[in-house]
Amino acid sequence: MxxxxxxxxxxxxxxxxxxxxxxxxxxxxxxxxxxxxxxxxxxxxxxxxxxxxxxxxxxxxxxxxxxxxxxxxxxxxxxxxxxxxxxxxxxxxxxxxxxxxxxxxxxxxxxxxxxxxxxxxxxxxxxxxxxxxxxxxxxxxxxxxxxxxxxxxxxxxxxxxxxxxxxxxxxxxxxxxxxxxxxxxYDMSLADRVAWVVLQAPAQRWTAQDIGRALGMGASTLRRRLNGEGTSLRDVLASTRMKLAHEILTRGDGNVTAAAGAAGYSSRSHFGRQFRNVYGTSPSAVRDRAG
Incomplete structure (x- = not known):
């Protein structure tokens, strides 16, 4: 602080x-x-x-x-x-x-x-x-x-x-x-509500049926409403998991392997590529700056 x-x-x-x-x-x-x-x-x-x-x-x-x-x-x-x-x-x-x-x-x-x-x-x-x-x-x-x-x-x-x-x-x-x-x-978008659900178990293999059930709506309704917000279930899942991984790395108490696992990636190299696509830098660089 x-x-x-x-x-x-x-x-x-x-x-x-x-x-x-x-x-x-x-x-x-x-x-x-x-x-x-x-x-x-x-x-x-x-x-x-x-x-x-x-x-x-x-x-x-x-x-x-x-x-x-x-x-x-x-x-x-x-x-x-x-x-x-x-x-x-x-x-x-x-x-x-x-x-x-x-x-x-x-x-x-x-x-x-x-x-x-x-x-x-x-x-x-x-x-x-x-x-x-x-x-x-x-x-x-x-x-x-x-x-x-x-x-x-x-x-x-x-x-x-x-x-x-x-x-x-x-x-x-x-x-x-x-x-x-x-x-x-003010207003919680459906994408935000989906993200909160995913954060409860980010490594889980979430389906539209699973998330729709948690939010009280059908899978097709979930997809349609997300599309109306200009996003998709795949994009929300990927974004939520990457942001979680970024948080783990920046708070200084987790390594790259832990961040990848928490975000649901079994392959550290695959995780690294996805992370770089989103943040423009490697997970290791973010972790080193936090340390």
Whole structure:
């Protein structure tokens, strides 16, 4: 994390300090603490490993204390205090919540996004954004820190502040409209939904029937709708697997063989050729830069 990012994270944590949990003696129960209609926090005091967690609505989250990990198969992302993440609706992931060593608390502040104003949808850049495997991270800016702080304060206010709360949340959504991880807040394309399914088991030999069954549609409907989005099942499978491999190589804890295997390639040379076609460089070069 850069010095600027660390400074912004500290500013965000300081501003959200009123929402942080103060642990009392004998306090050992994990749970949800509501702060308003769309605002709540979750805390625990021992490391949790939760399987197949999902949300009915997309969520903007801020880690207040400890660390949070999201995992889909071999793809994972870790967030620490001051980090902001997006949790899409209807996606099942494995979650690890780890309390901080200092205060023994894991806590995150969460904002449910009910809807996005049409005016903001129209301002969002067209097309999809490049991702690197499992991408749920939101980079901090000073404008976003200020908008999140104002939105949290008003969302936690009385019901009389509903109109202002929606205005403040709209400011956050406006700032997030060009962030790849936040695409699911606006509209999740079928290609994105397919990618989330594939990430659960990227090495599996996925068929249109398998993915259609997971998404509640027939294979022919799946192919037709993907074609309407200007892509195909083969392209989505290849893109998702390559992005996962790229993530494994760039996070520095996996070698080329591990990246190839996670992406479903038994041949390292075949994987290398495909990787170079997509990224213009070899897997080894990407791994060496990360190391």
């Amino acid at each position: 850069s010095d600027t990012s660390q400074t912004l994270a500290r500013q965000l944590l300081q501003a959200l300090r009123p929402f942080a949990h103060d642990r009392k003696e004998g306090d050992s129960r994990a749970g949800v603490r509501p702060h308003g209609k769309q605002l709540f926090s979750y805390c625990c005091f021992e490391t949790e490993r939760l399987a197949r967690v999902s949300n009915g609505k997309p969520v903007i989250g801020i880690v207040l204390s400890g660390a949070k990990e999201f995992w889909l198969g071999d793809a994972g992302q870790r967030f620490v205090a001051g980090d902001v993440f997006i949790f899409p609706a209807g996606v099942e992931v494995d979650v690890v919540n780890a309390p901080a060593e200092g205060n023994g608390i894991y806590e995150s502040l969460l904002v449910e996004v009910d809807s996005v104003p049409e005016a903001i949808r129209q301002l969002r850049p067209a097309g999809s954004f490049p991702r690197q495997g499992l991408d749920m991270r939101v980079p901090l800016t000073s404008e976003l820190v200020e908008a999140l702080t104002h939105a949290a304060a008003v969302l936690a206010a009385s019901d009389h502040a509903t109109a202002l709360a929606q205005h403040r949340l709209a400011e956050v959504l406006l700032l997030l409209r060009a962030v790849p991880a936040a695409a699911c807040l």
